[in-house]
Amino acid sequence: MEYVQQLVNGISVGSIYALxxxxxxxxxxxxxxxxxxxxxVFMVGSFVGFYSITVLHLPFVAALLVSMVxxxxxxxxxxxxxxxxLRNATRIAALITAIGVSLLIEYGFIYVRGAQLEAxxxxxxxxxxxxxxxxxxxxxxILILGVSIALMILLxxxxxxTKMGKSMRAVSxxxxxAQLMGINVNRTISYTFAIGSALAGAAGVIFGVYYTKIEPxxxxxxxxxxxxxxxxxxxxxxxxxxxGGLLLGVIESFVSAIGFSLWRDGAAxxxxxxxxxxxxxxxxxxxxxxxx
Amino acid sequence: xxxxxxxxxxxxxxxxxxVIFAVVQFLLSNGTLDLFYENTLVYMAINIIxxxxxxxxxxxxxxFSIGHAGFLxxxxxxxxxxxxKLELPFPLxxxxxxxxxALAGFVIGFPSLRLRGDYLAIATLGFGEIVRIxxxxxxxxxxxxxxxVEHFTTWPWVFGCMLVTxxxxxxxxxxxxxxxxxxxxxxxxxxxxxxxxxxxxxxxxFMIGAFFAGxxxxxxxxxxxxxxxxxxxxxxxxxxxxxxxxxxxxSLSGAVISAILLTVISAFLQDYPETRMIIYSxxxxxxxxxxPRGLMGTKEITSLFSRKKKxxxxxxxxxxxxxx
Numbered sequence: 001m002e003y004v005q006q007l008v009n010g011i012s013v014g015s016i017y018a019l020x021x022x023x024x025x026x027x028x029x030x031x032x033x034x035x036x037x038x039x040x041v042f043m044v045g046s047f048v049g050f051y052s053i054t055v056l057h058l059p060f061v062a063a064l065l066v067s068m069v070x071x072x073x074x075x076x077x078x079x080x081x082x083x084x085x086l087r088n089a090t091r092i093a094a095l096i097t098a099i100g101v102s103l104l105i106e107y108g109f110i111y112v113r114g115a116q117l118e119a120x121x122x123x124x125x126x127x128x129x130x131x132x133x134x135x136x137x138x139x140x141x142i143l144i145l146g147v148s149i150a151l152m153i154l155l156x157x158x159x160x161x162t163k164m165g166k167s168m169r170a171v172s173x174x175x176x177x178a179q180l181m182g183i184n185v186n187r188t189i190s191y192t193f194a195i196g197s198a199l200a201g202a203a204g205v206i207f208g209v210y211y212t213k214i215e216p217x218x219x220x221x222x223x224x225x226x227x228x229x230x231x232x233x234x235x236x237x238x239x240x241x242x243x244g245g246l247l248l249g250v251i252e253s254f255v256s257a258i259g260f261s262l263w264r265d266g267a268a269x270x271x272x273x274x275x276x277x278x279x280x281x282x283x284x285x286x287x288x289x290x291x292x
Numbered sequence: 293x294x295x296x297x298x299x300x301x302x303x304x305x306x307x308x309x310x311v312i313f314a315v316v317q318f319l320l321s322n323g324t325l326d327l328f329y330e331n332t333l334v335y336m337a338i339n340i341i342x343x344x345x346x347x348x349x350x351x352x353x354x355x356f357s358i359g360h361a362g363f364l365x366x367x368x369x370x371x372x373x374x375x376x377k378l379e380l381p382f383p384l385x386x387x388x389x390x391x392x393x394a395l396a397g398f399v400i401g402f403p404s405l406r407l408r409g410d411y412l413a414i415a416t417l418g419f420g421e422i423v424r425i426x427x428x429x430x431x432x433x434x435x436x437x438x439x440x441v442e443h444f445t446t447w448p449w450v451f452g453c454m455l456v457t458x459x460x461x462x463x464x465x466x467x468x469x470x471x472x473x474x475x476x477x478x479x480x481x482x483x484x485x486x487x488x489x490x491x492x493x494x495x496x497x498f499m500i501g502a503f504f505a506g507x508x509x510x511x512x513x514x515x516x517x518x519x520x521x522x523x524x525x526x527x528x529x530x531x532x533x534x535x536x537x538x539x540x541x542x543s544l545s546g547a548v549i550s551a552i553l554l555t556v557i558s559a560f561l562q563d564y565p566e567t568r569m570i571i572y573s574x575x576x577x578x579x580x581x582x583x584p585r586g587l588m589g590t591k592e593i594t595s596l597f598s599r600k601k602k603x604x605x606x607x608x609x610x611x612x613x614x615x616x
Contacts, residue, residue: 032410034410034413034414082577082581085581086580086581086584089580089584090584091409091410092356092409092541093580093584094580095356095410095413096533096537096576096580097576097577097580097581099358099530099533099576100573100574100575100576100577100580101573101577102573103530103569103572103573103576104570104573104574104577106569107566107569107570107573108570110566111566111567111570115566224417224421227414228418231411231414262425262428262429263425263429265421265425266421266422266425266426268418269418269419269421269422269425270418270422272414272415272418273403273415273418273419273422276403276406276407276411276414276415277403277406280406280407280411
């Protein structure tokens with residue numbers, strides 16, 4: 001029954017990766033930029049959630065919403081200030097800027113607040129365990145999965161049923177043609193950053209509740225792994241990011257279950273390199289030939 | 293005449309650098325420059341080697357690699373094993389460090405054939421992390437607590453290695469092979485169409501860059517008494533990246549100048565690591581927003597002198613007078 005337990009752990013971690021990966025994949029699909037700062041938005045979301053719970057004494061759901069709203073605004077600001085002037089710059093220039101923004105958020109945050117750890121209070125959610133096929137499932141694990149699935153369904157609804165989603169899909173298909181059809185490309189890009197960042201903020205709060213400990217550099221590794229998840233599923237494809245995130249979480253759990261727990265962080269990058277070499281367009285992507 | 297000028301620059305550069313070396317060596321043995329300055333100078337030379345080696349990969353060949361600390365780590369550990377475990381001499385350790393890192397460069401260069409731009413960047417970043425985690429898990433080299441290394445790195449050694457690195461990469465850039473690499477940077481498809489073996493040159497650039505990063509790793513390891521996997525995290529890769537980006541993608545002298553500049557800045561900000569990182573990140577963002585080609589662009593410092601000479605001979609260049 002060890003394996004059922006590992007599967008549950010894997011899915012819990014994986015759904016956090018999936019939530020972050022959705023933001024990566026949406027932004028990449030629209031502006032073709034790896035938003036390195038996305039992992040730091042996740043960190044900011046986690047801290048906003050923490051302060052809402054401890055200082056403002058908000059219940060979990062309210063803290064989640066506050067964090068999502070703050071992160072959405074934060075993501076839009078990052079886009080407006082740092083990325084918008086680079087809309088027509090080279091890809092490498094945009095990538096370097098993204099790295100710079102990421103470092104600036106991390107160390108700016110440390111400069112303002114200090115690098116010390118913070119711990120989420122244990123009593124945010126009722127704590128109970130469910131026995132399923134001999135595996136102990138904590139209430140937090142159920143919460144993570146529940147919130148993640150709810151947000152993913154909401155995202156699917158926004159992307160496929162609303163006008164905003166329609167314009168997002170149009171811009172990601174062909175930004176120039178979308179502009180000619182009267183779509184406000186700049187506003188659509190802002191929306192995309194807002195939605196992606198809100199999801200990262202939600203992931204931050206969930207992460208805090210599940211793992212308790214949060215710190216200013218916590219966004220780096222989950223951010224990179226979420227990117228791996230996005231590549232695994234096929235970058236720019238929403239269901240791909242969800243499946244990629246869950247799959248990566250499960251792979252990691254099994255790697256540590258068979259006794260290589262120290263290699264856990266390496267597993268994601270090995271998966272990344274294997275995927276890039278053998279299936280560069282990911283599990284769900286279509287291979288398109290590059291036109292000259 | 294043009295040949296003479298080229299030779300003049302080449303030998304002039306060597307003479308100038310030897311004079312710098314002699315002066316610094318004199319001041320060091322004289323005791324005018326204390327340990328702090330010696331450390332900063334050694335660190336500066338190591339950073340120049342790293343900057344120039346990454347310049348070959350990013351600036352000349354146009355392959356965006358952000359895992360350079362991985363090569364540094366491979367070189368550092370390989371050379372430390374040679375001197376500490378096998379007790380062989382230091383020069384051999386530097387050479388072995390370079391060769392092992394070059395092999396690593398071959399391994400990472402190979403997948404790069406299929407990847408471009410962002411994907412390559414992420415793959416190299418992943419490679420750097422895998423290297424770090426691998427050393428973390430090998431007990432033979434001390435795992436997380438690191439490996440004790442004797443102090444062998446002296447000013448003559450680092451200076452010699454730095455000079456060799458700059459000369460090799462400068463001459464490589466000016467050769468047929470270097471021109472092939474530049475053509476890949478400008479347009480890979482067109483280079484391929486012109487009959488350049490892009491695969492060969494990309495891997496070659498990775499291997500040469502990795503070789504010198506490995507040598508730098510050997511110097512690095514034997515300078516700090518202890519090496520730990522945490523020294524080679526991806527923040528180290530970004531440190532090297534910023535030298536190349538700030539100096540100008542494609543300018544060797546730019547990479548050297550920014551390595552010198554940033555080493556001095558970070559030496560004085562040693563006690564304020566957060567401030568240092570904030571300055572670094574702001575520099576990255578501002579340079580990319582306002583001067584995306586870096587301080588020097590693709591120009592070299594020598595081209596500044598030759599342009600001056602041209603403008604002096606105004607009689608030949610009648611057009612510029614009428615415009616002015």
